[in-house]
Amino acid sequence: MSGVLRSGSSSWRRAATLVLAAGWAHPGPGAPALPPLPNEGFRLLLLQRSSQQGFMPGAHVFPGGVVDAADGSDEWLRLFAPHHGPPRFGLGSPPPSRTTFPVLPAAGPDTAAEDRAGLPDDVAFRICAIRETFEEAGVLLLRPRASPPPAAPEPGRALPPPAGLAAWRARVRRDPRDFLRLCAHLDCTPDIWALHDWSVWLTPFSRRGGRRFDTTFFLCCLRDPPPVYPDLEEVVGSQWSSPLEATESFISKEIWMAPPQFYEIRRLENFASLSDLHKFCLDHVLEGVERWMPILLLTADGQISLLPGDELYLEDSNFLENLLSTEKKTEEIMKEGKKFHRVVIYSRHVYSIHVTVQSKYKHVYPKTYVINKSHL
Numbered sequence: 001m002s003g004v005l006r007s008g009s010s011s012w013r014r015a016a017t018l019v020l021a022a023g024w025a026h027p028g029p030g031a032p033a034l035p036p037l038p039n040e041g042f043r044l045l046l047l048q049r050s051s052q053q054g055f056m057p058g059a060h061v062f063p064g065g066v067v068d069a070a071d072g073s074d075e076w077l078r079l080f081a082p083h084h085g086p087p088r089f090g091l092g093s094p095p096p097s098r099t100t101f102p103v104l105p106a107a108g109p110d111t112a113a114e115d116r117a118g119l120p121d122d123v124a125f126r127i128c129a130i131r132e133t134f135e136e137a138g139v140l141l142l143r144p145r146a147s148p149p150p151a152a153p154e155p156g157r158a159l160p161p162p163a164g165l166a167a168w169r170a171r172v173r174r175d176p177r178d179f180l181r182l183c184a185h186l187d188c189t190p191d192i193w194a195l196h197d198w199s200v201w202l203t204p205f206s207r208r209g210g211r212r213f214d215t216t217f218f219l220c221c222l223r224d225p226p227p228v229y230p231d232l233e234e235v236v237g238s239q240w241s242s243p244l245e246a247t248e249s250f251i252s253k254e255i256w257m258a259p260p261q262f263y264e265i266r267r268l269e270n271f272a273s274l275s276d277l278h279k280f281c282l283d284h285v286l287e288g289v290e291r292w293m294p295i296l297l298l299t300a301d302g303q304i305s306l307l308p309g310d311e312l313y314l315e316d317s318n319f320l321e322n323l324l325s326t327e328k329k330t331e332e333i334m335k336e337g338k339k340f341h342r343v344v345i346y347s348r349h350v351y352s353i354h355v356t357v358q359s360k361y362k363h364v365y366p367k368t369y370v371i372n373k374s375h376l
């Protein structure tokens with residue numbers, strides 16, 4: 001399943017990450033914490049990566065990780081039976097395949113046999129996202145095998161942590177194949193039906209080199225926030241933040257996020273409530289999602305991360321291993337154009353987003369977001 005794809009000098013890791021949105025009541029001062037009403041706001045789970053991580057040390061990201069062969073093993077077939085099985089495991093028809101730029105080489109001939117296992121990618125990637133969320137945050141998104149998903153899915157709940165979970169978590173962190181054994185032990189399956197396709201990001205080329213990921217982002221709505229237990233190795237902290245709170249934490253230098261997370265946080269600002277967000281996911285499921293690779297434009301005093309639709313974005317495979325640069329300053333470049341889909345990176349904690357293009361496939365893009373100059 002995982003396999004490492006090669007394009008030019010880059011090796012690509014296939015990964016999955018989970019945007020967990022939990023319903024959040026607004027208890028007044030001293031008021032008892034009430035269960036959130038459907039039209040209440042939501043908070044997002046952000047995990048802080050350890051400063052020892054090889055990739056994005058210290059960054060706040062959504063739970064996630066590299067897809068492992070175990071996530072696609074056909075041993076899962078007996079666990080999903082009898083309610084679910086090939087070809088779609090109850091996920092509904094496959095989203096339309098969007099042949100978007102860039103095309104990465106298919107998994108090479110060295111992909112081991114078990115990597116081409118019986119599960120379709122969109123099942124295996126959901127299992128990976130749920131496994132990684134368990135490994136990194138101790139949140140268990142499983143569904144009892146006896147209760148197939150409801151016809152009209154509502155936001156779910158994480159499984160209350162059963163006894164002995166810490167020992168199981170250590171086992172799964174050592175060997176991803178133990179995640180299936182944990183599910184069998186609990187007579188559950190990963191709640192793949194609660195995960196909705198949201199976006200796919202490919203790591204842009206940068207002169208620093210380093211790891212590159214082809215990462216599928218899923219979105220999952222929960223009625224209320226489950227307790228979170230960072231593993232304290234890969235992940236050293238966690239927070240539930242609204243899109244606005246996460247933006248303010250970033251601008252005030254309390255947290256650092258890479259452009260994809262900042263973009264997704266701002267995109268989620270479009271939704272006023274958990275029910276709006278959940279309804280959007282259900283209405284949108286057949287449209288498929290855009291898969292894109294930002295192209296970096298280095299300016300004299302910063303960087304601009306260009307996205308498809310931007311007038312400077314070129315769908316040219318040369319940019320798999322190249323970037324753009326100019327002697328001009330960022331402000332000059334910004335004055336020249338008008339068809340924007342870009343994240344402007346002024347400094348480590350000062351990003352702005354400019355969107356003037358229409359979103360594709362009935363998805364939403366973030367609104368233009370420019371911080372006031374006092375932060376510059």
Ligand SMILES: CCCC(=O)SCCNC(=O)CCNC(=O)[C@H](O)C(C)(C)COP(=O)(O)OP(=O)(O)OC[C@H]1O[C@@H](n2cnc3c(N)ncnc32)[C@H](O)[C@@H]1OP(=O)(O)O
Nearest residue numbers: 015017054061064065066173174201202203213215258260
């Ligand atoms: C400007 C950047 C633009 C882009 O990258 S766009 C593509 C998507 N990228 C992003 O979203 C940026 C943020 N990155 C991420 O969210 C994550 O890095 C991403 C892409 C989901 C991949 O997840 P990761 O957590 O990095 O991968 P992972 O969980 O498989 O491994 C992380 C490192 O932890 C290690 N690890 C995993 N399980 C462990 C265990 N049980 N005990 C100790 N160490 C463990 C694992 O070996 C890995 O270390 P290493 O990276 O191999 O050195």
Ligand SMILES: [Mg+2]
Nearest residue numbers: 064065132234
């Ligand atoms: Mg991880």
